[in-house]
Amino acid sequence: MPIILEHVSKNFRISNKELKVFENINLKIEDREILIIFGKSGAGKSTLLSLIGGMDKPTGGKVVVDGVDLSKLKPNELSRFRKENIGYIFQSFNLLGNLSAIDNITLPVVLDGNKDEKIDKVMQLAQDIGIKERLGHLPGELSLGEQQRVAIARAMINSPKIILADEPTAHLDNENSSIIIEIFRKLNRELGITIVLVTDHEWVASKFERRFKLGPE
Amino acid sequence: MSLLKFSIKNILTRRRRSIVALAGISISIALFTSVVLILKSAQSAFRKPLQEAGADMIVQLQGEPCVWSIVKLPTDLNPIPLKFMEKIRSLDEVIAVDGSLITWAFPIPSQSQIQKIQDATKAEKRYDHNKDMPAQKNGDTPAAEPCETGVPGSFCETGTLAADGTAGQSNFSPVVVVGVNPEPGELGPIKRSDLKNIHGRYFTKEDDRAVILDKDFARTRNLKLEDSIDIGKRQDNKVVGIIDSGYDAKVAGAQVFVPLKTAIEMVGRGEIVDIIFIKLKGGINTSLVKDKIKKALGNEFVTITTSKDYLSSVAGFSLLAQGLMLAIFFIVVLISFLFIAKTAFGSVSERANEIGVLKAVGWRNREIIKLIVLENSILGLIGGFMGSILGYLVSFIYKINLPSALPYYLNPYPPCSQYLAKTLTSSKPEFSIAIFLFIILLAVVIQSLSGMLAAVRILKLAPADAARRI
Numbered sequence: 001m002p003i004i005l006e007h008v009s010k011n012f013r014i015s016n017k018e019l020k021v022f023e024n025i026n027l028k029i030e031d032r033e034i035l036i037i038f039g040k041s042g043a044g045k046s047t048l049l050s051l052i053g054g055m056d057k058p059t060g061g062k063v064v065v066d067g068v069d070l071s072k073l074k075p076n077e078l079s080r081f082r083k084e085n086i087g088y089i090f091q092s093f094n095l096l097g098n099l100s101a102i103d104n105i106t107l108p109v110v111l112d113g114n115k116d117e118k119i120d121k122v123m124q125l126a127q128d129i130g131i132k133e134r135l136g137h138l139p140g141e142l143s144l145g146e147q148q149r150v151a152i153a154r155a156m157i158n159s160p161k162i163i164l165a166d167e168p169t170a171h172l173d174n175e176n177s178s179i180i181i182e183i184f185r186k187l188n189r190e191l192g193i194t195i196v197l198v199t200d201h202e203w204v205a206s207k208f209e210r211r212f213k214l215g216p217e
Numbered sequence: 218m219s220l221l222k223f224s225i226k227n228i229l230t231r232r233r234r235s236i237v238a239l240a241g242i243s244i245s246i247a248l249f250t251s252v253v254l255i256l257k258s259a260q261s262a263f264r265k266p267l268q269e270a271g272a273d274m275i276v277q278l279q280g281e282p283c284v285w286s287i288v289k290l291p292t293d294l295n296p297i298p299l300k301f302m303e304k305i306r307s308l309d310e311v312i313a314v315d316g317s318l319i320t321w322a323f324p325i326p327s328q329s330q331i332q333k334i335q336d337a338t339k340a341e342k343r344y345d346h347n348k349d350m351p352a353q354k355n356g357d358t359p360a361a362e363p364c365e366t367g368v369p370g371s372f373c374e375t376g377t378l379a380a381d382g383t384a385g386q387s388n389f390s391p392v393v394v395v396g397v398n399p400e401p402g403e404l405g406p407i408k409r410s411d412l413k414n415i416h417g418r419y420f421t422k423e424d425d426r427a428v429i430l431d432k433d434f435a436r437t438r439n440l441k442l443e444d445s446i447d448i449g450k451r452q453d454n455k456v457v458g459i460i461d462s463g464y465d466a467k468v469a470g471a472q473v474f475v476p477l478k479t480a481i482e483m484v485g486r487g488e489i490v491d492i493i494f495i496k497l498k499g500g501i502n503t504s505l506v507k508d509k510i511k512k513a514l515g516n517e518f519v520t521i522t523t524s525k526d527y528l529s530s531v532a533g534f535s536l537l538a539q540g541l542m543l544a545i546f547f548i549v550v551l552i553s554f555l556f557i558a559k560t561a562f563g564s565v566s567e568r569a570n571e572i573g574v575l576k577a578v579g580w581r582n583r584e585i586i587k588l589i590v591l592e593n594s595i596l597g598l599i600g601g602f603m604g605s606i607l608g609y610l611v612s613f614i615y616k617i618n619l620p621s622a623l624p625y626y627l628n629p630y631p632p633c634s635q636y637l638a639k640t641l642t643s644s645k646p647e648f649s650i651a652i653f654l655f656i657i658l659l660a661v662v663i664q665s666l667s668g669m670l671a672a673v674r675i676l677k678l679a680p681a682d683a684a685r686r687i
Contacts, residue, residue: 050681055577057679075676076581083579094574094684098230108578110223154578 001066001161001194003029003052008061010047021047027212034188034195035212038205043215045198046166052196053088053164054078083108087155089165093147095139102135105153125153129183145176152183162194169204181207224591234564241560242600243607245553246660250608252549254646255615256542262644264524266623270468271404272494276510277626279518288322288449288483291629296489304513310501315404316490317469318396318480321631322449391631394448395471396480404494406469417442417458420476429458434472449483466623466639558667561593565671572675573683582676586669593668594661601660605653612646
């Protein structure tokens with residue numbers, strides 16, 4: 001699913017002052033591609049990712065995903081679009097602390113019905129990313145690496161065409177980071193998912209071919 | 218998983234937050250419930266005397282009775298001819314009418330006592346009761362019956378015996394004797410439903426020298442069934458029943474009940490009563506009926522009392538007090554509801570991050586609002602239930618016992634009596650299912666609305682912003 005950013009800019013208004021995050025970003029991400037957005041802290045990487053995921057609106061320009069201009073969708077249409085097409089992985093995982101790993105994973109589809117089908121899918125996912133034994137645990141009882149894998153499984157539950165991951169290795173050591181990177185590669189390779197990763201680690205960025213650097217050189 | 222199951226799971230798994238919310242709702246609802254029930258009990262307590270007499274209205278005539286009779290009408294009450302009851306009964310708005318005769322019966326003094334009293338009072342001007350009788354407007358106005366004079370039965374008015382010291386009050390203490398209908402209906406001091414409280418029996422039409430004693434009076438005088446008691450000049454009246462009239466003040470409460478015809482004979486002023494009980498049809502404008510009755514009786518000295526009159530003025534429950542109670546009620550309501558609203562609003566606002574995540578993973582706004590409303594409705598339901606029970610317990614512990622005397626003319630006791638009129642008016646908190654459900658519904662509505670408002674506010678944020686909030 002291709003993603004096109006045309007003249008995208010984003011400002012924040014803080015205490016009546018306009019804060020420019022970035023401007024005139026033009027970017028095209030091809031279908032089944034892995035793109036790394038990297039740059040220094042505060043460069044606006046997470047903001048750019050949230051614009052791609054329809055989680056925020058650009059101040060200027062437009063974000064087009066699979067031919068759909070996200071700025072023209074109403075909030076509920078955006079929610080539906082996200083649910084059907086995008087898996088979002090937050091920087092700090094954003095797992096709900098009161099729900100077990102399996103409940104967190106099924107959160108996007110909890111109201112959809114087809115329980116058995118979903119359980120099968122969760123089990124398969126959990127098997128693939130190595131958290132099958134930890135599904136009944138609360139997030140607080142899991143390691144950071146396991147929590148990140150639960151977040152990936154949650155992003156995958158709806159078989160999205162795009163995965164947006166905001167600094168997925170930020171809290172992980174190198175070993176766990178390598179495991180997570182390999183999971184993303186596998187998802188891209190085997191399922192053809194378009195993946196956009198945000199990172200400020202040169203080491204992580206260097207693992208992928210296409211990189212988009214945000215902020216000053 | 219259904220939304221309901223997910224809501225319940227959320228409530229159960231976020232135990233601390235749920236307990237805080239439930240505590241907030243319960244306390245607020247308990248406060249609200251207890252104030253509502255206590256105020257309602259207070260109102261019921263004031264309405265109780267007339268309700269217990271089965272009456273919506275009570276009619277009396279003001280005036281000055283025969284001062285010197287052995288058995289006389291209470292001070293300030295005038296006789297009402299029985300035919301007046303027929304006039305009232307003929308009004309369209311009236312369902313039922315009954316009358317009683319409240320009297321004070323003094324003991325007969327000995328010759329030496331009479332002499333002492335006459336000596337003590339001979340300097341005083343003899344009271345001419347006829348002079349102060351109500352103005353007569355037509356032939357139906359009760360005529361001033363000639364009183365039995367020359368017998369110093371009314372020691373309350375002379376006020377000399379206490380100073381005299383030779384004859385204490387107890388020797389001449391009058392007894393409150395009330396003549397009642399020997400065929401009890403739904404109105405009056407003894408109704409059909411009160412018969413179960415009588416130990417012994419009620420009157421029959423043939424009874425002449427039969428009396429029913431108030432339980433407290435019987436105990437004080439050490440009287441039992443089949444004993445005899447003298448009332449005024451009538452001796453050897455047989456105790457046929459003892460009635461337990463409870464601790465509360467009653468309209469026309471008596472120490473001794475006699476059949477109406479006996480009381481009429483004792484007073485000796487013709488076919489009269491001095492208190493008329495009226496039951497009205499539902500939804501009738503009492504002011505209109507009052508005017509009709511006054512017109513029918515043609516007497517400006519008619520006193521008509523309704524529960525509302527009693528509540529607003531007679532019981533000393535002034536407009537100011539009512540206003541204050543109303544103000545307190547509204548303040549309590551406001552505080553309770555604001556507290557519930559703040560608890561719900563704060564609780565949901567703390568979940569901005571969670572709501573942001575739900576949006577990010579594809580939940581639609583209406584699904585999120587449904588979840589929040591459902592969770593808060595469940596909390597409101599449980600908290601409302603717990604709060605109502607707590608409020609009921611508080612109001613029950615704080616059971617109303619209002620030391621409020623009935624107005625003198627509804628329960629006239631002679632000031633020189635050795636017995637005191639019952640003054641307590643109590644009322645248990647009435648916890649109707651309707652109130653219970655209403656309060657719970659209120660808790661649910663306020664809690665869920667407040668939660669919904671907080672959720673709507675958060676949903677206005679971009680999911681990215683909401684999800685960043687902790």
